[in-house]
Amino acid sequence: MSPTDRDKARRLQLRRRDFAVGLMTAALTPLAAKASANSAEPASFGAGFAKGAQGYEEARLASVWSQLKPDRYPDRIVSAKSVDDVVAVVRHARSKGMKIATKGSGHSYVASFLREGGLLLDMSGLTGVQIEGETALVGPGVKSGVFAAALVEKGRAFPTGHNADVGLGGFLLGGGMGWNGESWGQFACFNVLSVDVVTPEGKRVTASATSHPDLFWAARGGGPAFPGVVTGVRVKTYPHPQGLRSSHYLYPIEAAEEIAAWLSPIGLSAHGNLETFLSLEAEPVEHGKRKRRDLCRVFVLAYDTESASLDKLKQVAAAAPKGATEKHEFAAVSFAELYANSITGPSRRIANDTLWTNDGIGLTARFAPHAAASPSEANSIIINFRGAPKLPADAPMRAGSTFTTFAAQWEGEANDAANLEWIAAAVDAINPLGVGCYVNETDFLRRPERARLCFTDASWAKLSDVIRAYDPKGLFPPAFPV
Secondary structure, X not given: OOHHHHHHHHHHHXXXXXXXXXXXXXXXXXXXXXXXXXXXXXXXXXXXXXXXXXXXXXXXXXXXXXXXXXXXXXXXXXXXXXXXXHHHHHHHHHHHOOOXXXXXXXXXXXXXXXXXXXXXXXXXXXXXXXXXXXXXXEOOOOEHHHHHHHHHHOOEEOOOOOOOOOEHXXXXXXXXXXXXXXXXXXXXXXXXXXXXXXXXXXXXXXXXXXXXXXXXXXXXXXXXXXXOEEEEEEEEOEEOOOOOEEEEEEEEHHHHHHXXXXXXXXXXXXXXXXXXXXXXXXXXXXXXXXXXXXXXXXXXXXXOOHXXXXXXXHHHHHOOOOOOXXXXXXXXXXXXHHHHOOOOOOOOEEEEEEEEEOOHHHHHHHHXXXXXXXXXXXXXXXXXXXXXXXXXXXXXEOOOOEEEEEEEEEOOHHHHHHHHXXXXXXXXXXXXXXXXXXXXXXXXXXXXXXXXXXXXXXHHHHHHHHHHHHOOOOOOOOOOOO
């Protein structure tokens, strides 16, 4: 992959999840510290931070990767390093009537784990990876880039998150939309074979299709409403694609609808092992009167044998509209290269939302003028053209043939209002075309009604039943009312 192609790929994939602040747990005191002077508390409590104590505010702020920090203050922040730590913390919190919220890598656009009161349990320290043939057992704190690299060494692959720093715990709980996800399970969570859980009673159980099946169901898409702590996940993996290749195109923003008309039928034809992304974005202009140019960036990835990947990309290229200002086609690429530049750098203030639709062309037409009116050059709209969803009959989530995730990203508190208004207007503009939202990237805190749109009617009712059955005392309140 040439430096130019790598830079273009980097720009798109960073837009997908370029909103983190690096490792959040660096500021948290490790559990190797001395036990609390209060012998009634587990050692992990003594290693954490009580509200108002020295180091608490630093740990609270570090837990949120966006620079838009919510004014929510847990009573205590604790970082677990083992399953035994988790059991001890859950049992003690239960005995004291203390509510618990869990955090993995912290890649939540709304910081749904940061609650007012209660306990914040940081699970990012559970980072074990065991690859055994076609399956792997991973801790919730394992990052996507680390897992992908470990799998490559074994000739395997998995639909890990589009950014290297995305932790697998929350990613899988919310469904998980990752590399080649449509061909590898539709959502990453449907490759989960079993889940190790610490229940609200402080018991260790393994949930699967045959053991605690309702809890297993909730772990594959229930998101931040899951009633327990996931300490390990066993997943199915796939043979590593031997011919991973990409193409990249750049067009002016005025071509957006024509590009959607090009990419939409490609997704609907269900080629398989092919991903197509359209990014509506802006970039600064160094010369002339204009300070920015608005553009359409197309990124296509083929995951197959060498010949099959080339054939797929050539079919895409043959139908490409004229007028591309830049074009780089058929470049060989690796997961290491895809991830190399996605390690998160300085974060911005951010607000994000999503939508599933069956009208990708109409969605793009509505979005294009809105993208050009964005108050920040860093704001972006990603549109993923896919085939008709093929989900399990009891899948919790809604889905359509086209997915969009769109982000306002900006610097400075003074620009909050303009950018929050921009993304609210984006939601209003495309909502009439929607068939659902994606819980991992939807702002259900500013717009509570959108949580309901992430689930089917049947799954919304079932999720409520599972929560009542496993957590009748509400030790793990869901991030949204269910």
